Amino acid sequence: MLTGLCLVSEAAELAARRHSGQHRKGDENEPYINHLAEVASLLASVTDGADAELVAAGWLHDTIEDTDTSRDELAERFGARVAGLVEEVTDDMTLAKSERRRLQVVDAPKKSPDAKLIKIADKISNIRARIFFEPDAEQKEELADYLAWAEQVVKGCRGINARLDTLFDEAMAHAKDTL
Numbered sequence: 514m515l516t517g518l519c520l521v522s523e524a525a526e527l528a529a530r531r532h533s534g535q536h537r538k539g540d541e542n543e544p545y546i547n548h549l550a551e552v553a554s555l556l557a558s559v560t561d562g563a564d565a566e567l568v569a570a571g572w573l574h575d576t577i578e579d580t581d582t583s584r585d586e587l588a589e590r591f592g593a594r595v596a597g598l599v600e601e602v603t604d605d606m607t608l609a610k611s612e613r614r615r616l617q618v619v620d621a622p623k624k625s626p627d628a629k630l631i632k633i634a635d636k637i638s639n640i641r642a643r644i645f646f647e648p649d650a651e652q653k654e655e656l657a658d659y660l661a662w663a664e665q666v667v668k669g670c671r672g673i674n675a676r677l678d679t680l681f682d683e684a685m686a687h688a689k690d691t692l
């Protein structure tokens with residue numbers, strides 16, 4: 514079984530390959546991998562690098578949802594815990610967006626502590642990407658909508674890691690300043 518830096522490096526490489534060609538929302542048209550790097554790095558930083566599996570799950574957190582990757586494949590390569598964490602933060606893409614959003618709010622408090630950390634790091638990264646210099650009306654509306662929802666999801670996830678909660682609050686405050 515892979516551990517430590519080998520686990521994290523292989524997770525990053527698989528994520529890079531699977532998400533290759535995908536771009537994230539935002540005006541920079543950034544490669545999707547930037548989002549995964551940010552989430553993994555947030556998780557590593559707030560836990561002082563103590564949990565390689567959590568960081569690997571950060572790299573991989575969107576693979577089941579957005580790429581042709583299964584839980585079984587992740588379990589085989591990265592172990593049951595990493596695969597389980599990714600599965601926990603995966604939305605059911607057969608549902609409409611509004612229903613997926615509603616379920617994230619309802620399900621957030623039921624997630625494991627580590628899945629909650631990934632959820633918060635994901636929202637921090639997504640909020641940061643939606644903060645524009647001199648946003649237009651449409652960008653403001655999208656950001657306000659995203660913030661209202663993210664706040665509800667994160668309400669059900671907070672209290673595990675104070676540093677991560679603070680980073681979320683800072684991203685939220687900074688974003689609100691631009692509205």
Ligand code: ZN
Pocket residue numbers: 548574575635
């Ligand atoms: Zn994500």
